[in-house]
Amino acid sequence: MPSIERTLDRIDEVLSTNRRIEWLYIVLTVILFLSGIACIVMALVTGKYLWSTPSVITTGLLRYPLKEIKDIRQKNIALATAPMLISQLPPEMAARQIQKLLEQLYGKK
Amino acid sequence: MSANDQTKQLLEKLLSDLYAKQASTTAPRGESYLLAQDNQFLGNITDNQYDSNSILNVYGPYGSPYSTTSIFNEYSPYGSPYGAHSLNNPFCTTPPKLFLRGSFAGFVTKNQFVTNAIPTEGFLYSLKNNIQSLLAGQIIQSEVEARRIAGDSFIQAADGAFLGSIRPDPYNPDSIFNQYGAYGSQYAQFSIFNPYGTYGGGYSNLSPFNPYATQPPHVIHKGAFVAYLTVNANLAPRIAPDAIMNWAQQNVSMYGLQ
Numbered sequence: 014m015p016s017i018e019r020t021l022d023r024i025d026e027v028l029s030t031n032r033r034i035e036w037l038y039i040v041l042t043v044i045l046f047l048s049g050i051a052c053i054v055m056a057l058v059t060g061k062y063l064w065s066t067p068s069v070i071t072t073g074l075l076r077y078p079l080k081e082i083k084d085i086r087q088k089n090i091a092l093a094t095a096p097m098l099i100s101q102l103p104p105e106m107a108a109r110q111i112q113k114l115l116e117q118l119y120g121k122k
Numbered sequence: 123m124s125a126n127d128q129t130k131q132l133l134e135k136l137l138s139d140l141y142a143k144q145a146s147t148t149a150p151r152g153e154s155y156l157l158a159q160d161n162q163f164l165g166n167i168t169d170n171q172y173d174s175n176s177i178l179n180v181y182g183p184y185g186s187p188y189s190t191t192s193i194f195n196e197y198s199p200y201g202s203p204y205g206a207h208s209l210n211n212p213f214c215t216t217p218p219k220l221f222l223r224g225s226f227a228g229f230v231t232k233n234q235f236v237t238n239a240i241p242t243e244g245f246l247y248s249l250k251n252n253i254q255s256l257l258a259g260q261i262i263q264s265e266v267e268a269r270r271i272a273g274d275s276f277i278q279a280a281d282g283a284f285l286g287s288i289r290p291d292p293y294n295p296d297s298i299f300n301q302y303g304a305y306g307s308q309y310a311q312f313s314i315f316n317p318y319g320t321y322g323g324g325y326s327n328l329s330p331f332n333p334y335a336t337q338p339p340h341v342i343h344k345g346a347f348v349a350y351l352t353v354n355a356n357l358a359p360r361i362a363p364d365a366i367m368n369w370a371q372q373n374v375s376m377y378g379l380q
Contacts (some may be wrong), residue, residue, distance in 0.1 A: 016135075016139045016142075017136065017139045017140065017143065020132060020135050020136045020139060021136070023132055024132060027128045027129060027132055030128065031128075031129065088127070088129040091129065091133065092129055092132065092133070095133060095136055099136075099140070104140055104143055104144055105144055105174050105181075105182070107140060108137055108140040108141055108144065108181065108183075108186070109181040111133060111136060111137050111140065112137055112180075112181055112186060112188060113181075114133065115130070115133050115134065115137065115188070118129075118130070118133075119130055122187040122188065
């Protein structure tokens with residue numbers, strides 16, 4: 014099987030791996046968010062406002078998984094677009110567009 | 123984003139395969155072009171950057187940094203510092219051939235011992251900045267001249283020889299601080315650290331280690347003379363050889379032409 018077709022086949026594998034990682038990040042994000050909410054509720058119920066401190070930390074920590082989720086989604090879009098570009102465009106145009114995708118995701122080489 | 127993630131590897135592989143497929147079809151050669159010694163065509167030298175066969179088309183098989191047939195791909199056999207047919211390999215004996223207006227102009231290489239050599243820096247500088255002169259056959263011949271014009275920081279011998287970059291990077295093959303490189307090793311011909319060499323010996327007039335030398339090497343920073351590199355206290359301005367590392371760390375970027 015020519016190399017390009019073999020690479021296109023691998024795209025599905027990478028897409029599913031990316032989806033698994035994306036789910037993992039979503040679950041972690043939800044856990045962090047719920048922990049923060051629980052702490053705030055605890056602070057309100059007990060009247061000990063020191064309990065609201067952890068929620069500030071968890072909210073700060075949310076930034077990282079949210080950024081990762083955004084990055085993974087961008088990568089998935091690029092991966093899903095590549096086979097379409099190859100099938101719809103002449104090779105030189107497809108190569109140009111894929112290189113632009115790469116530059117957008119990872120910066121210029 | 124991680125530099126080594128699967129998505130990146132996959133897209134790069136796909137792109138490299140697409141470019142290889144394009145390069146495998148017979149490209150129409152212009153009058154001026156670069157040809158590897160394994161007969162791989164490496165692109166036309168043309169001022170039309172949109173020509174898909176141009177060496178300057180960053181989205182073409184001969185100009186893209188992702189293409190295996192590009193001299194700008196630092197991992198390709200034609201662009202890598204270790205490539206068998208690479209213009210960036212200082213030890214390559216089979217560098218690419220440059221043809222201008224249909225006739226052979228020379229070998230583009232960093233290997234100073236190849237006859238008919240055109241220094242890589244000079245060629246690349248002319249290619250990117252003055253292609254009309256290049257097409258007319260006027261190529262910057264000396265590495266030092268090209269580096270000066272490009273604003274590089276390096277050591278230049280009084281006889282004009284390039285004695286290495288002063289980029290404070292011990293892994294850079296051109297750096298005098300790479301003790302295994304062509305300019306930092308104590309056994310290399312063009313190293314100031316070779317105690318038996320013309321440019322490093324204690325008795326040579328061109329050496330920074332001769333306290334009586336009247337023609338020691340020059341330290342060039344951003345393309346301009348800054349000081350003599352010498353232990354001779356009678357010359358000014360001067361930087362002592364054992365202080366050059368500190369000086370370079372304070373003044374020269376590790377990563378680029380600064």
